[in-house]
């Protein structure tokens with residue numbers, strides 16, 4: 050079998066691993082051993098699994114390999130210690146992840162796809178379109194690589210790197226199950242956030258999965274026309290449909306929705322913009338995360354004035370809407386989605 054046809058062993062969930070070893074005529078406890086090596090001891094290869102018999106490793110290596118994700122660059126912010134990592138995957142694709150220290154613990158922001166096909170106008174990840182989906186193991190590998198590099202624990206995970214997680218639904222769900230599995234890192238589901246540009250059918254599907262993760266919706270505008278200018282996906286789903294799906298998510302899971310709103314100078318940060326947002330969200334149990342847009346070289350958008358950001362926030366608060374301004378982490382290290390990857394790709398062409 051060609052290496053490229055082999056499956057990613059790190060992408061196999063615990064119950065599947067049991068089935069796999071049984072199908073290879075091995076004892077069930079071997080699954081626990083292998084899973085432990087992969088997801089707790091974080092070894093890079095089958096050779097490192099010292100208590101697994103060579104015969105089993107041979108059988109496994111016929112159909113499986115552990116997809117590599119090596120760190121090729123790391124930039125640490127001198128301002129806040131945020132670290133941006135660039136990983137090279139086994140097929141040469143580059144992806145990036147961010148490590149952030151907060152008072153309540155360390156957080157990692159992972160990529161779910163190499164590139165993205167959603168086309169949001171202000172975002173660097175989408176400029177070259179989608180290269181491919183990541184496997185669940187490649188999503189885990191970003192976290193494991195960062196844990197090994199920093200020697201620190203990770204308590205929060207968000208899917209706010211490159212890619213649209215709900216456009217890679219099955220792998221992202223498998224990733225969440227493994228990340229929160231007691232046999233693995235055992236991160237609390239409450240500390241996992243999936244961020245989406247608003248794929249309505251998948252948001253509803255996610256609501257029915259019986260998970261207690263947070264869903265963040267990238268709103269960026271309070272009416273359909275303006276949203277269409279910023280996000281092509283808004284041509285497919287209206288705000289009415291999206292807000293219905295958000296209410297459904299809350300009803301099914303009891304989890305408060307987060308709305309992300311990237312403030313773009315003169316585009317979506319005016320008094321009438323915030324008025325529309327208030328109208329859209331009033332009466333909802335939610336949280337708004339304001340993100341001053343991170344200017345991307347290839348895009349023409351600029352940040353809002355400080356005073357506009359403040360006024361926007363105040364207006365939301367006056368209307369009893371929970372709001373925070375996202376701490377601008379890692380501005381000095383190409384912090385925004387897809388920026389580091391693009392810069393390295395540019396350097397190499």
Ligand code: SAH
Pocket residue numbers: 169171172173208209210211212213214244245246247265266267268309310311340341342343344345385386
């Ligand atoms: N596809 C997912 C994850 C994207 S990244 C989604 O759309 O939610 C996480 C957030 O950062 C999204 O809200 C995205 O719209 C926003 N974002 C992307 N590029 C940005 C930039 N240059 N400045 C500010 N926010 C940006």
